[in-house]
Amino acid sequence: MANIRDIAKMAGVSVTTVSRVLNNHPYVSAEKVSAVIEAMKKYNYHRNINAVHLSKGKTFLVGVVVPFSNHPYFGLLLEGIATAALENNYKLVLIQTNYEEDKELEALKMLEDKQIDALIICSRICEWNLIEGCSANGPIVLCEDARDKRVSSTFIDHYKSFTMALNFLYKKGHTKIGYTIGRQSGTNSKQRDAAYKDFLKRHTFSYEPGYIFSGCFNFEDGDQVVEKLLQMKNRPTALLVTSDQVAAGIVTRCREQGILVPENLAIMSFDNQPISKVMHITTLEIPLVEVGKKLFGQAMKGEHVSHEEIPVRFIERQTV
Amino acid sequence: MANIRDIAKMAGVSVTTVSRVLNNHPYVSAEKVSAVIEAMKKYNYHRNINAVHLSKGKTFLVGVVVPFSNHPYFGLLLEGIATAALENNYKLVLIQTNYEEDKELEALKMLEDKQIDALIICSRICEWNLIEGCSANGPIVLCEDARDKRVSSTFIDHYKSFTMALNFLYKKGHTKIGYTIGRQSGTNSKQRDAAYKDFLKRHTFSYEPGYIFSGCFNFEDGDQVVEKLLQMKNRPTALLVTSDQVAAGIVTRCREQGILVPENLAIMSFDNQPISKVMHITTLEIPLVEVGKKLFGQAMKGEHVSHEEIPVRFIERQTV
Missing domain, CATH: 3.40.50.2300 (Response regulator)
Structure with missing residues (x-):
C-alpha cells in the first residue's frame, strides 16, 4: 500500500497538502484535493475498507x-x-x-x-x-x-454483596474478618472497603490494617497471603477473597501448611469460576x-x- | 458522523458516485471527486483516523x-x-x-x-x-x-510430544492407553492421532475407538469422560489429556466416583496451567x-x- 509520500509525489503536491486533504483541513484548493484523490486511486488497487468506513461513518x-x-x-x-x-x-x-x-x-x-x-x-x-x-x-x-x-x-453492587458476605461470616461466628483485593484504588474496591468499614462500625470491631491484603489477582498471590497470616499473632479467622483464583491459591497453600479450612480459616470467595467448584470453595457468583x-x-x-x-x-x- | 447519503446530498451527486470515489473507482470525473471531498470536509469536523490510515497504509x-x-x-x-x-x-x-x-x-x-x-x-x-x-x-x-x-x-511438535508422553506411560507399565482431544479435525489433533497410532503399531497394541474421547475442551467435559469410562468393560488404565482443564475435571470426577488416580487411572495432561499445579497433575508444559x-x-x-x-x-x- 502506498504511503503519504508516494501519494504526495504522484499528485505533485507536498506531504502537508496530502495530510490536509486527509484530515479535511479547510484551506486546500479543489484542484489539489482532486490531484491527491487521483493519486490515491492510482496506488490503491482495490477497495480499501478505511475509505468505506470513512463514508459509512461506521467501523463495525x-x-x-x-x-x-x-x-x-x-x-x-x-x-x-x-x-x-x-x-x-x-x-x-x-x-x-x-x-x-x-x-x-x-x-x-x-x-x-x-x-x-x-x-x-x-x-x-x-x-x-x-x-x-x-x-x-x-x-x-x-x-x-x-x-x-x-x-x-x-x-x-459491590457494597451490597460485600455486606452480604460479611453478614454471612458474622452469623457463622466470625468476628475477626479480613479481605483480599486486587487494586485498592478502583471504584469496586472502594465500595468493598466502605462496606467493610461500615460492617466494623456497626459491630464496633476495630480496624486492623494487617487484615487487608492488596495486590491479589492470581492463584500465585494466595501464597503471600498465607505467608503473612503465618507471621501474624492475632490472625483473622475468616477471609473474604475477591477472586476465586486467589481463593484457590490460599486454600492450596493452607493445606500444605496444615491450616484447616474452614476450621482455622474460613474462605468466602467471589465469581464462581470452575476452579471454585473443584476446590469446593464457598463463593458469590457473579455472572460475568x-x-x-x-x-x-x-x-x-x-x-x-x-x-x-x-x-x-x-x-x-x-x-x- | 455523516453517512454516505448525507455526503451525496451535500455534493449534489448520487450515492453510487460517492461510493465510487471512496472505492477508488476509475470512472469518476475530477469535479465530482472534488465535490465529494468537499462535502466530506464539511461533515467531518475533525481528523478521521480512517483517512489517516488510508494515507499511511498502516493501521497499527x-x-x-x-x-x-x-x-x-x-x-x-x-x-x-x-x-x-x-x-x-x-x-x-x-x-x-x-x-x-x-x-x-x-x-x-x-x-x-x-x-x-x-x-x-x-x-x-x-x-x-x-x-x-x-x-x-x-x-x-x-x-x-x-x-x-x-x-x-x-x-x-505435537507428534513428538505425544510420543514422549505415550512412552512415559508405557514405561510406567501402561498398555491400555486412551486420550482426550478437543476437535479431531485440527492439524495438532491429526499429529497427535498419528503419534498414537504409530505407538500402537510399534507395540502391536490393538486400536480401541472407545479409548478416544473427542469434544473435550473444558473442565465440565471431564464429567462425560468419566461417565463413559464407568460404562466400559475393558477400560484404559491411563489417559493422555490434551488440556489441563479437562484433566482437572476428570480428576475431580474420579474422586467423587471413588476411582483412584493414578492407581486405577493415570492422567497425563498438557499445558501446565495453574489448575494443574493445584490438582497435582502430571503435565507437559507448553509455554503459551x-x-x-x-x-x-x-x-x-x-x-x-x-x-x-x-x-x-x-x-x-x-x-x-
Whole structure:
C-alpha cells in the first residue's frame, strides 16, 4: 500500500497538502484535493475498507479495555462481549492496559478518531472527568456503578454483596474478618472497603490494617497471603477473597501448611469460576459472561445512556 | 458522523458516485471527486483516523483469530500476543470464530481490506489453500506446524510430544492407553492421532475407538469422560489429556466416583496451567505466553516467512 509520500509525489503536491486533504483541513484548493484523490486511486488497487468506513461513518469495531487478557475474570467478561459481538457482526479491538493510564487514553483517542464505534472499559484507571469528557465522541460503557455519570454501565453492587458476605461470616461466628483485593484504588474496591468499614462500625470491631491484603489477582498471590497470616499473632479467622483464583491459591497453600479450612480459616470467595467448584470453595457468583453480553448491548445503543445492576448469587460449599 | 447519503446530498451527486470515489473507482470525473471531498470536509469536523490510515497504509492493528475468548489455553496465547502488542504500540482486533469458517474468512477479508496490518490465527478452520491464497495481502501467522506453507508459524511438535508422553506411560507399565482431544479435525489433533497410532503399531497394541474421547475442551467435559469410562468393560488404565482443564475435571470426577488416580487411572495432561499445579497433575508444559509473544513478533516481520518450534517440558506430579 502506498504511503503519504508516494501519494504526495504522484499528485505533485507536498506531504502537508496530502495530510490536509486527509484530515479535511479547510484551506486546500479543489484542484489539489482532486490531484491527491487521483493519486490515491492510482496506488490503491482495490477497495480499501478505511475509505468505506470513512463514508459509512461506521467501523463495525468495538474497543474493549482490559487490564490483562489472561485473567479468568476478564476472560469471562470478554467471552460474553465476544459472543454478543459475533451475533451482531461486530469485531473487537482489544486494548490491554496493564493499568497504564496512557493505554486507556489511547483507547479513548480511538473512539474520538472514529477507529471504533464504541468503547467498553472493563476496568478503569482514568479519572471520571476524562472519561465523561469523551462521551460525546461515541458510546462508552463501563463495568462499574456509573449511575451518576454520562456513560452507560452494567455493574454489581459491590457494597451490597460485600455486606452480604460479611453478614454471612458474622452469623457463622466470625468476628475477626479480613479481605483480599486486587487494586485498592478502583471504584469496586472502594465500595468493598466502605462496606467493610461500615460492617466494623456497626459491630464496633476495630480496624486492623494487617487484615487487608492488596495486590491479589492470581492463584500465585494466595501464597503471600498465607505467608503473612503465618507471621501474624492475632490472625483473622475468616477471609473474604475477591477472586476465586486467589481463593484457590490460599486454600492450596493452607493445606500444605496444615491450616484447616474452614476450621482455622474460613474462605468466602467471589465469581464462581470452575476452579471454585473443584476446590469446593464457598463463593458469590457473579455472572460475568452475562455481564459481558449486557456491556456489548449497551455499546450498541448509541447515545442512549443506561445502567443495569446484575444480582449476585450465593453458592455455599465447604470453605465457610 | 455523516453517512454516505448525507455526503451525496451535500455534493449534489448520487450515492453510487460517492461510493465510487471512496472505492477508488476509475470512472469518476475530477469535479465530482472534488465535490465529494468537499462535502466530506464539511461533515467531518475533525481528523478521521480512517483517512489517516488510508494515507499511511498502516493501521497499527493486528487481527487475532481465536475459537473462544475465554478458554485458558487461548487466554494464555492472547496474553502473550497482547503483551508484545503493547510493547510495540499495536492494538489487537479479536475475532472469535467459535470454529465457524465464515468468521475466519471475515478475518482474512479484513487483511485484504487493509483493516489490519497482519493476522494471527491461533486455531484454524479454513483449508490451507484459502489461507495461502491470502498470504499476498499481508503477514499471516499460525500457531501450528506450517513449515511447508507460505505463512509463518510458531508451533509445538505435537507428534513428538505425544510420543514422549505415550512412552512415559508405557514405561510406567501402561498398555491400555486412551486420550482426550478437543476437535479431531485440527492439524495438532491429526499429529497427535498419528503419534498414537504409530505407538500402537510399534507395540502391536490393538486400536480401541472407545479409548478416544473427542469434544473435550473444558473442565465440565471431564464429567462425560468419566461417565463413559464407568460404562466400559475393558477400560484404559491411563489417559493422555490434551488440556489441563479437562484433566482437572476428570480428576475431580474420579474422586467423587471413588476411582483412584493414578492407581486405577493415570492422567497425563498438557499445558501446565495453574489448575494443574493445584490438582497435582502430571503435565507437559507448553509455554503459551512465550508462544503468543513469538506469534506477534512474526506478524511484525512483514513478508519474511519464518517457522519456530517451541520445546515442551515434562513436569512430573502425582497423577501418573
